[in-house]
Amino acid sequence: MSEYNVLIVEDSPTMRQLIAFALKRIRGVRIVEASDGVDGLKKLSSERFDLILTDINMPIMDGLKLVSLVRNDSNYKSIPIVVITTEGAQEDRERALALGANDYITKPIQPTKILDVAKALLKIS
Amino acid sequence: MQKDDDRLVHNRGDEFLQVFKKGAEFTQDLLRENERLRFRLLELEKNSGTSGEAPDGELKKLSERIASLEQEKQEILGRIRQIEEENQDFAARYLEIEDENNNLANLYIASYQLHSTLDFKEVLQIITEIIINLIGAEEFAILLLDEKSADLHAVASEGVAREEIPLVRLGRGVIGEVASSGESYYAREVDHYQRDFAAPMVCIPLKIKDHVIGVLAIYQLLMQKKKFAPVDYELFTLLAGHAATAIFSARLYSDSERKLSTIQGFIDLLTK
Numbered sequence: 001m002s003e004y005n006v007l008i009v010e011d012s013p014t015m016r017q018l019i020a021f022a023l024k025r026i027r028g029v030r031i032v033e034a035s036d037g038v039d040g041l042k043k044l045s046s047e048r049f050d051l052i053l054t055d056i057n058m059p060i061m062d063g064l065k066l067v068s069l070v071r072n073d074s075n076y077k078s079i080p081i082v083v084i085t086t087e088g089a090q091e092d093r094e095r096a097l098a099l100g101a102n103d104y105i106t107k108p109i110q111p112t113k114i115l116d117v118a119k120a121l122l123k124i125s
Numbered sequence: 126m127q128k129d130d131d132r133l134v135h136n137r138g139d140e141f142l143q144v145f146k147k148g149a150e151f152t153q154d155l156l157r158e159n160e161r162l163r164f165r166l167l168e169l170e171k172n173s174g175t176s177g178e179a180p181d182g183e184l185k186k187l188s189e190r191i192a193s194l195e196q197e198k199q200e201i202l203g204r205i206r207q208i209e210e211e212n213q214d215f216a217a218r219y220l221e222i223e224d225e226n227n228n229l230a231n232l233y234i235a236s237y238q239l240h241s242t243l244d245f246k247e248v249l250q251i252i253t254e255i256i257i258n259l260i261g262a263e264e265f266a267i268l269l270l271d272e273k274s275a276d277l278h279a280v281a282s283e284g285v286a287r288e289e290i291p292l293v294r295l296g297r298g299v300i301g302e303v304a305s306s307g308e309s310y311y312a313r314e315v316d317h318y319q320r321d322f323a324a325p326m327v328c329i330p331l332k333i334k335d336h337v338i339g340v341l342a343i344y345q346l347l348m349q350k351k352k353f354a355p356v357d358y359e360l361f362t363l364l365a366g367h368a369a370t371a372i373f374s375a376r377l378y379s380d381s382e383r384k385l386s387t388i389q390g391f392i393d394l395l396t397k
Contacts, residue, residue: 014238014254021230068167086257088349106349108261 003028005047005123009040009054009066010084015109019053019084022111023118037061041069049079049123053114056085056096064099070098080121086107189253213372228356232257232363239371239380243378248371249281252341255364257283260357261350262343264320266290267331269339269372270304277304278338284345293320300340303328307337309361315352327353338369 006023008031010016020031032049034040036058044052052070056063063083070076080103083096088106096104103117119125235255242248249267256262264284268277277300278289298306300323303310310328312318319327325342332338341364 012258013255014234014251015258017234017238018231018258021368086347088347097348107258107347109258111230112223
């Protein structure tokens with residue numbers, strides 16, 4: 001039985017692998033991958049998640065829309081969300097946080113940064 | 126009269142004797158007290174002599190013990206400092222190894238992804254993803270060499286339209302020189318670099334052994350990426366080799382697929 005269920009929503013398989021690699025350092029973590037926002041919502045409805053990491057720029061449904069839908073759904077609104085994006089501008093960060101994201105990571109991907117943010121939101125010391 | 130005198134003398138003699146006895150007793154008492162006091166004095170002297178000598182010895186021993194303990198304390202404190210320094214070294218080393226591990230993982234994943242497909246478009250897409258997500262470039266292009274015309278033309282780009290990327294003659298300009306020499310080019314000033322299609326910020330040859338099949342030209346980094354990290358140069362080296370073989374394999378595969386399809390068409394035509 002896994003202790004933490006984490007959902008990665010990202011259209012790039014390379015990125016999914018990189019994020020998953022960083023998160024696998026957490027003992028007892030189980031990772032579920034989704035390729036876009038719609039796929040992410042489908043996976044969310046099938047089991048309980050402790051954390052969501054999502055890209056912003058994705059086909060079908062982008063990450064910001066996903067954040068908004070999750071925050072407005074009473075079943076999922078307490079799940080912490082981390083947004084991962086190439087957009088480094090302050091207004092992009094504020095937009096994501098205003099929609100309900102708990103944290104914001106910019107690319108290029110740094111596994112230690114992902115791990116630190118995930119641990120903080122999962123309340124792992 | 127004589128008798129009275131005798132009685133008187135006798136009485137006085139008795140009195141004198143009584144007084145003398147009392148005097149003797151008093152003298153005896155004095156002698157005993159004197160003896161007792163002398164004994165007491167000796168005892169006190171003995172005691173004071175013992176308590177005088179012993180504290181000096183004891184103090185000396187205690188001082189030596191304190192000095193020894195002080196030395197031990199200093200040694201322990203020194204050891205603690207040494208262990209703390211060692212711990213800091215270990216922590217720094219751990220972070221270095223952690224970084225190295227992450228970098229290796231990035232390189233492994235990039236390499237794994239590059240060779241995960243034989244589809245030419247997918248290979249270009251993966252190279253693009255690696256450059257955006259791992260290197261942090263915002264504007265770049267992948268140019269391949271047409272060996273017949275000796276021109277380099279863009280087959281993929283990010284942040285700029287592919288049509289905007291000019292055709293480059295082999296050996297001409299920064300890009301042409303990189304393609305002909307097989308040596309990477311890095312602009313001196315990354316901070317103040319202004320986009321120039323003829324002189325990119327970074328130009329990496331895509332080569333299989335010494336054979337250059339194209340180049341990767343980077344024109345701009347993501348706004349949060351201020352400079353290149355050591356791992357970026359490793360990624361460039363990886364891209365130079367692995368991206369080239371992945372592109373070459375994919376092109377070869379699609380060519381052979383196309384030829385196979387043509388041959389199959391002929392065979393079908395002949396056997397009908």
